[in-house]
Amino acid sequence: MKIAIPATAPDLGASVETRLGAAPYLLVIDIEDLSFEAVAGPPPSTGPGAGIAAISIVTGMGAKAILVGFISPHIALTLEKNGIEVITPVGGSVMDAVIKYRQGALPGMAGDSQQPDVKLASHTGPQLQAAFRKAARQFFSIIPVLAGVILLVGLFRGFVSQGLLLTIFSGNVIQDTLWGACIGSVLSGNPVNSYVVGETLLKMGVSLFGAAALMLSWVNVGLLQLPAEISALGTRFAVSRTIAAFLMAIVVSILTVILTGGRV
Amino acid sequence: MKTIGHDAKPAANRKHWQWLFPASVIVVYVSIYFVAPDRTINALMASGNVLKQMALPLLLAFVMMVVLNLFITPAHVSRFLGSRAGIKGVLLSSVAGILSMGPVYAWLPFLAAIREKGASDFHLANFLASRAVKPVLLPLMIGYFGWRFSLIFTVLNMVGALLVASAVIYVCDGQRKSS
Numbered sequence: 001m002k003i004a005i006p007a008t009a010p011d012l013g014a015s016v017e018t019r020l021g022a023a024p025y026l027l028v029i030d031i032e033d034l035s036f037e038a039v040a041g042p043p044p045s046t047g048p049g050a051g052i053a054a055i056s057i058v059t060g061m062g063a064k065a066i067l068v069g070f071i072s073p074h075i076a077l078t079l080e081k082n083g084i085e086v087i088t089p090v091g092g093s094v095m096d097a098v099i100k101y102r103q104g105a106l107p108g109m110a111g112d113s114q115q116p117d118v119k120l121a122s123h124t125g126p127q128l129q130a131a132f133r134k135a136a137r138q139f140f141s142i143i144p145v146l147a148g149v150i151l152l153v154g155l156f157r158g159f160v161s162q163g164l165l166l167t168i169f170s171g172n173v174i175q176d177t178l179w180g181a182c183i184g185s186v187l188s189g190n191p192v193n194s195y196v197v198g199e200t201l202l203k204m205g206v207s208l209f210g211a212a213a214l215m216l217s218w219v220n221v222g223l224l225q226l227p228a229e230i231s232a233l234g235t236r237f238a239v240s241r242t243i244a245a246f247l248m249a250i251v252v253s254i255l256t257v258i259l260t261g262g263r264v
Numbered sequence: 265m266k267t268i269g270h271d272a273k274p275a276a277n278r279k280h281w282q283w284l285f286p287a288s289v290i291v292v293y294v295s296i297y298f299v300a301p302d303r304t305i306n307a308l309m310a311s312g313n314v315l316k317q318m319a320l321p322l323l324l325a326f327v328m329m330v331v332l333n334l335f336i337t338p339a340h341v342s343r344f345l346g347s348r349a350g351i352k353g354v355l356l357s358s359v360a361g362i363l364s365m366g367p368v369y370a371w372l373p374f375l376a377a378i379r380e381k382g383a384s385d386f387h388l389a390n391f392l393a394s395r396a397v398k399p400v401l402l403p404l405m406i407g408y409f410g411w412r413f414s415l416i417f418t419v420l421n422m423v424g425a426l427l428v429a430s431a432v433i434y435v436c437d438g439q440r441k442s443s
Contacts, residue, residue: 011382013348036382095343131333138380139326139373141282148286149369150314155292157314158307159300190317190367191398195408216421219396220428225369227285232372233379233388236436241389244431248393248424256420260413 003065003101004028004058005094010038012095017041018069020058021050028061029098037061051075059084067097067106145231153224156186169206176210181249184217185242186224194218208262212253220245314367321370329377336381345383347433357387358425361394368395389432393425 006023007014012034017023021042029036039061042053051072058066065085076086087106090097100106168183169176180201184194197218198211221242222229229238297304345353364371375388397418405414 009347011346011348011384013343013346093348128330128334131330134333135326135329135377138329138377142373142376144282144286146369146372148289150311150318151286151289151293151308153314154307154309154311155289156307157310158303159296188368191396191401192404195401195405199408212417215417216396216424219368220393220421220424222368225367225372228369228372231282232376233385237385237388237432240435241392241428241432244389244428245393248428252417252420252424256413256417259416259420 001064002028002030002062003067003098004061004063005067005090005097006041006054007038007094012036012093012098014094016067016069016090016092016094016097018091019051020054020066020068020071021046021052023054026054026058027094028058028063029094031098031102034098055079065101067101142228142232145228149225149228152227156224169201169204169210171205171207173207173209176207177213177250177253180206180210180213180253181217181221181246184214184249185221185246187214188218188222188224191215191219208257208260209253212256213249216249216253217246220249318367318370321365321367324365325370325374329374332374332377332381341378341381341383345378345387347384347386349384349387353384353387354390354426357390357429358394358422361391361425362397362399364391364395368392384433385436386429386433390425390429393428394422396421396425 005027006017006020007025007027008017008023009015010025010027012027012029014025014027020026023041025038026041027036027038039057042050042057044050046053052075055066055075064083065087066079067087067090069089069091071079071086071088076088079086087101090106097106168179187193187197194215198215201211201214202208223242226238226242229241293304293308343349344356349356371391375383375391379385379388402414402418405417409417
């Protein structure tokens with residue numbers, strides 16, 4: 001059975017929102033295994049119809065009960081006539097609310113509505129076969145893009161030599177730092193290799209700024225893996241993380257060199 | 265967890281897009297084979313080496329995903345790696361990132377799985393950014409660059425990981441609030 005709870009954040013540790021229409025997130029939780037879906041609440045521009053819009057969303061997702069801080073009595077009555085249970089007032093964390101709902105311990109709940117204990121213990125989880133199937137499904141969903149990334153990395157390594165890349169350093173601190181970060185972002189891989197390339201750069205006369213920037217971006221950025229990261233974690237996450245990691249590599253490399261006095 | 269917002273794509277479109285990318289790379293391989301067959305074969309061999317390198321981490325990630333599905337409920341993940349997990353969540357995602365081995369793309373299916381179970385974007389980003397710190401490689405790094413550089417580099421990298429995670433959560437949360 002699924003229940004809906006308006007929440008302050010898209011996870012079970014979030015607080016229950018007082019009103020459906022004002023909630024940033026609406027969680028629809030399966031009380032059997034505590035899996036859940038989170039959707040954004042109606043935007044503020046929805047106005048007075050936001051509560052109805054929220055109800056429409058959660059009932060459309062299969063919720064058979066709504067747990068909320070407050071709901072207008074006439075709306076609650078209409079919902080209950082249509083087979084949707086409404087529990088108010090509910091506060092605290094979403095997780096606590098779900099557990100209390102399962103125990104029949106929320107305000108207005110009869111003792112006979114108590115549900116079996118929530119399956120929190122590890123050994124009461126899904127069977128091995130089901131777990132294996134689910135893992136395989138999750139795993140293989142990213143395989144096509146992963147295969148493309150591996151082929152792309154091979155293409156890059158086959159056609160762009162390290163020697164060619166090292167020739168672009170000019171000796172200018174700012175340019176070297178930027179080039180170091182750019183090259184590290186594209187090459188990426190095992191940190192050990194970045195140490196070797198970093199030391200080679202230093203021996204070639206490239207500034208420590210460039211070498212440090214390359215070593216930092218080598219593991220942290222990963223432009224070639226971006227399609228796989230987008231596929232697994234979403235465009236916004238992957239792009240913002242990549243940009244932030246690139247900027248971090250530049251700032252941290254500069255700070256590192258300054259704090260070490262420019263010597264190794 | 266499934267978050268439905270403006271970024272959500274129909275499942276069919278998503279599947280097509282996933283195959284479009286590797287297909288494009290294969291087309292590039294076939295095209296350049298006629299221009300530079302030897303280097304294309306070298307590139308293919310390099311891809312094979314990458315695959316060999318990531319075989320063990322991929323297997324490890326798969327086993328962890330099975331264990332995750334078998335023993336860990338969304339409530340556990342939400343409690344330890346959710347947006348309200350606090351310092352425990354930060355430490356856990358940092359340590360997990362530091363201990364993870366192999367190429368990052370081997371861990372992406374695992375990260376997607378724990379996100380589905382309620383892990384916050386902050387902790388996923390912190391995991392990815394903490395991967396640059398490898399205690400077992402520290403002696404090697406000290407050998408190359410000296411202890412002072414290695415120590416400052418490592419500490420600043422850990423601080424940088426938290427800043428990257430904060431930037432990601434700022435961008436991703438901002439998008440959710442505006443949608």
